[in-house]
Amino acid sequence: MKQPVSISAVLFAIAFPWALPAQNSAPSAPVREVVDTYFGTRVVDPYRWMETANNPELLSYLNSQGERTRSVLNALASQRSSLLGRILELQNEAPSITGVQRLGDKYFYLEAPPGSKDSRLMMRPVAGGSAKLLLNPAALSASGSHAAITYFQPSWDGQYVIAGVALGGSEDATIRIVQSSTGELLKDAITRTQYGSPAWTDDNQFFYYMRQQKLAANAVPSAIYENTRLYLHKIGTGEEADKAVFGSDVNPDLKLPKAGFVFGFQLPGTALVAAVQTRGTIDTPAGWVKSLKANNAPWRQVVRHEDGLLDFVSKGSTVYVLTKTGAPNGRIVRFDASKQDFSQSEEIRRESDLVLSASGSSGLAGAQDALYAYGIRAGASVVIRIPYDAPMHSEEIALPFAGSVSNMTADYRVAGFTCSLAAWTKPKTVMSYDPDTKRLKDTGLQPPHPADYSGITSVEVEADSVGGVKVPLSIIYRKDLALDGSHSAVMEAYGAYGFNIAPNFSPTGLAWLERGGIIAYAHVRGGGEKGEAWHLAGQKQTKQHTIDDFVACAQYLIGHGYTSPAHLAVRGTSAGGIAVGGFMTQHPELVRAALDRVGVSDLLRFEVTQGGDANIPELGSVKVETDFRALYASSPYHHVKDGAAYPAVLLETGLNDPRVPSWQMAKMTARLQAATSSKLPVLLRVDKDAGHGIGSDRQQAAELVADEFTFLGWQLGMAGFVPR
DSSP states (O other): OOOOOOHHHHHHHHHOGGGTGGGSOOOOOOOOOEEEEETTEEEEETTGGGGSTTOHHHHHHHHHHHHHHHHHHGGGHHHHHHHHHHHHHHHTTSOEEEEEEEETTEEEEEEEOTTOSSOEEEEEETTOOOOEEEEOGGGGOBTTBOEEEEEEEEOTTSSEEEEEEEETTOOOOEEEEEETTTOOEEEEEEOSOTTOOOEEOTTSSEEEEEEOOOOOTTOOGGGGGBSOEEEEEETTSOGGGOEEEEETTTOGGGOOOSBSEEEEEEOTTSSEEEEEEEOSTTOOOEEEEEESSSTTOOOEEEEOGGGOEEEEEEETTEEEEEEOTTOTTOEEEEEETTTOOGGGOEEEEOOOSSBOOOBTSOEEEEOSSEEEEEEEETTEEEEEEEESSOTTSOEEEOOSSSSEEEEEEOOTTSSSOEEEEEETTEEEEEEEEETTTTEEEEOSSSOOOOOOOTTEEEEEEEEEOGGGOEEEEEEEEETTOOOSSOSOEEEEEOOOTTBOOOOOOOTTTHHHHTTTOEEEEEOOBTBSTTOHHHHHTTSGGGTHHHHHHHHHHHHHHHHTTSOOGGGEEEEEETTHHHHHHHHHHHOGGGOSEEEEESOOOOTTTGGGSTTTGGGHHHHOOTTSHHHHHHHHHHOGGGGOOTTOOOOEEEEEEETTOSSSOHHHHHHHHHHHHHHOOSOOOEEEEEETTOSSSTTOOHHHHHHHHHHHHHHHHHHTTOTTOOOO
């Protein structure tokens, strides 16, 4: 018999369509308070129990939250299905080419063909012709867990290629070696090489790599990056035969810190081997060299941590260093590593308005003919050519369009370089530079993506933030939109590690833009958009600036009619969780929805995670009073207030995340669900076969975007997004 429906319930559903599927009650999280006292400040943590390793109760909670999220989004199944279909269509209109390297007369790269889930290792002649499949990671997958190539490195002669292969998005890679001429996968397999950074010797028979220690069963998570070692491996041997050549417990005389990362390589064409050590994230590395000609030759330090090394390449024994020491925008120096060190270096490129210090958007490439450097000016990439024999006569290289250069690589035996170039509305092209013709040309590796952006435009503006600071803001939207405040908009920020959000082309983003949605990127302090000074202005004691700038950009969008608080969403990923969490806890009235993607939320406890120690240089430590004060002030989890009206929130985690463990998102979810008075949904999306997003396959990526756009379309009132 059909049940009667009350008039009040119908009216409520019409007025608040978001409320219908959210009636599923959230799984309750037990409150078991733990009290910590930091420098006289008492801090209560209601969900500390979630941090226990291999906690069945947490896994049950995550599973229940994930199931609830799926049931809620299922009420919008038809809209999600339409979005997913369009996203997959856009994704599969062209192959995706990444990580291109040129070695001699061949290109090596990863390719995800249309319709495929995985990126496969490929090789193609530089002159053109057919490409050859070297390794499909699917052949190395395990039951219930997909495999992904997280890094690769060809030998100098191109006969072998090292590939780091990880399962389930964990980034816990195992080094494998494929012979390029036959496609044979060698028996060599080296485990615990998450950040292996393999580097071949000149004879192409050995390579250096970094390996984590084998952990004891009761080890704390952060111990995984203690006592890391640099090893030398010979092709055809087992991992147990490899010799450790550098590390804190290998070279006690060097007094290296116990926790950190070590990498090494032969300076090509020389008898010198170099080793570098860093604590991680923004801790600039120290470097040592020694001769390969003498047995037991001592290591000689040539670069100190305080020298501010950002990138380097070598030509013979001459090392070219991009440094931020004495130059927040970056400068370039060189020295002869066979007899000199950084203190004796010669400056060949002084600091200028060209920002060479932005993480992810600047660097060096050493070719046969010259040194090449790239950076950003006014938000767009600039490439300069610096002749080895006349470095003061550098010249800028004309780019086909204003956009962002990425993945610039060069072979020291070959003139010119390869790189990728893209913009907000222009597809990525893989290009090569010929110094003889002074032209960049299309390699043909990446076919132009046919996604039709002809009706889409982008603008670069600046928002006024606290202290009179101008914050760059990129806005992408449909050309025919009237700026009347009615449009659904999602704005993203990161603001950490000096990382620059560079212009990039997103084919799948068109699924949102063509529906009248707006996408914006706030280039907040803490990032590297305006150099190292911009980074330091949003770090530790100045972290509030990151949040202030994010809010200022939202106010710009609202004030100029792009959107309104009822139609605005904010999103942040990883360390961007600080920005998005700070925004919604400090100014919930300005935003209707938030996407917290594998976000750092509990800053006071991040230090105890697997990668926590490596992040201390950027975030600080609770063991230092000034750092604690800054961490506590900007920790989103600790500023959720009972009874506050928070926006709708979709939080996301992967169970295999090595960077931001799932309990960070679980604690934030539990706290928001218990505190909010708005009755807007707080959902936790859980992927059991994923990690931090690195190594997720293309189907997973498409499913995630479909969930996000469905959630936002529903919450921001986009036409057609009314749940069943």
